Amino acid sequence: MSTVVQTKVAVPGATEVYPHRGCVTRRCRNERHGHRSGVVWLTGLSGAGKSTIASAVEAELFEAGWLITVLDGDTLRAGLNSDLDFSAAAREENLRRAGEVALLLAEAGYVVLATFISPHQAGREAVRRVVGDDFHLVHVRARLEDCIARDPKGLYRRALAGAIPNFTGIGQAYEEPPDADLILDTSGADVETCRHTLAGFIRERFAL
């Protein structure tokens, strides 16, 4: 987030120069923690299992000494993005900010597990451009009928009753990503398998 290099400081009444020899670049942080930093962006329908898998992988890799965290839509909606509603423009802005925050965390040394439905290819591509290197798109894929059956937050029930306009999968299409770096099929595999696959993927992609 900040780079410390040869900062000159002129103090009034004197002309001292204070060179800071510290090195707190992203690379320094990566070397400290033993792995690269970056963003693993989990996209998929509500109920596909994004948060569940992300939390499981976070716990596994944290225990293994990694600097890793989950950035999820609900947390952002409760704070940073509490000024945004669910209009198309606001959802786009919600995603833009999520990408910028994910980048800040990556610059600070974190592997960020970002869990956002992010239904549109254009929005996901915009985030990929902002984050730049070390961005990996993971499609957490599940059949819509499975997600409706799980309905962990009761949102499909409300959407199907017409109470949530534009709910992804019901009032609005989910655009399958053609550029996923990894696909986790939660209609065909259990959480433990997906956790194992994603943790292995991260260990490989974020190796120094």
Place this chain on the structure above:
Amino acid sequence: MSTVVQTKVAVPGATEVYPHRGCVTRRCRNERHGHRSGVVWLTGLSGAGKSTIASAVEAELFEAGWLITVLDGDTLRAGLNSDLDFSAAAREENLRRAGEVALLLAEAGYVVLATFISPHQAGREAVRRVVGDDFHLVHVRARLEDCIARDPKGLYRRALAGAIPNFTGIGQAYEEPPDADLILDTSGADVETCRHTLAGFIRERFAL
């Protein structure tokens, strides 16, 4: 940023429950890194020395093994807050988002050195409320004439020429904080002294 506790997952075609026993709370992260996390908010005039002192402290404590980072206004303006101008409302929103991002980083285990002019008491109090515990306000204080003499970014020259309306200290007042937890007087002390004082303050306040 996320708490992993007994997450139940029903997989279609089965009724398995997958309890995640991981513990990735803020407290877990603090114990891992050996210090509490939170926000050190540096307020003061442009040119007072906020960024210089923050970078020096970041370098010192990083070398000492701390999870610490600088969050500065220019970085946010270039990314997350690139949609905001310098109107009164936009400057307020700039600060609100800065506080929310600082909180996210604190939840993720960081000591955040947030460097923002933040001229208004109301804005600083709003950030203090958002961050909650482990928020410490540091007033980086310098005489206006010293800041004008330093003018590291050439902004005072432009503001005095009328090119930057509402520039703090010229077209707009800086409200001295009555509630500073620490005051660093850079008109009276050199950078090394301020670095030493702030690093000591942080070591004490963020001790586990």
